[in-house]
Amino acid sequence: MVTCTNAVGPVWDFVVPPQGSVTYVADEELLYYYNGSIWREYVDAAFSLMYLPHRGKMFADDMTAVAGTGLTTTSATGQRYGYYSYMGSYANGDSAEWSFVCAGDTYNFYVSAAFGSAMGIVDFYIDDVLVDSGWDTYNATALFNQIRTFSVTLTPGAHKFRYVANGKNPLSSAWRFFVTWVSFKPPVD
Incomplete structure (x- = not known):
């Protein structure tokens, strides 16, 4: 159409x-x-x-801080694209968001992050509606290129994708979330 x-x-x-x-x-x-x-x-x-796109990729160095301070991008040779971004405040409730546009459709979302010993649990929102929750990014040793996948049906137009630090694993020492990118595409191309 x-x-x-x-x-x-x-x-x-x-x-x-x-x-x-x-x-x-x-x-x-x-x-x-x-x-x-x-x-x-x-x-x-x-x-x-x-024309509204049916796929897109948002990189972490383009996100905007919503809650928390010290939005930081750092090199990470093990992570695809060689970096990740995070909130330097390391606090529960830290959040950042991206704006994007898309056609109305059902999409698979993919979030790429690094895991580690000071990582938190994150929830994901689109337009202030919770779409995925409870991704525990704690691991005793660093793990790169970890992918979270979930499906969402969206209306055509502009949207906001946000992550929120929401708790932490009892073994974790902080609420960090090391994210590199978020992408979306239809389940079937």
Whole structure:
């Protein structure tokens, strides 16, 4: 489905046939589409095409601190991409978030983190709704590239993904969360 917003009128949609395609002409006055047998032309007032992605990756050095202090990025040769980020305050309740946009769909989310002896338990929220909880990132020795996976159905548009430190393993000495990236994609491409 392609959504076109007419600058002087209502929003209108059309479905691209399975064998068809859509071509957008850059002068923003013409939209040509193929209906499976012939090309057709939409001629109207100015419009814009909006494409929302079905996959994305958010890197930890782009997150914004929500609670806690000292958002830090440090080198980690064992971690994919060579780094991770964390809140320097090491406190229960520390949190950070990313903003992203996506099409309406069901997505698998993947969170990449490092485990260690001073790590906490984290919960994940999208738009202030708890979507996954209780990931215990404690381990007596460092473990890199640990992946948490969960599934969420989202509406099209802008969203916020947030992690919150929510407790710690009794063996852990702090509430740290060493995160590198968060990605999302549909279960089936």
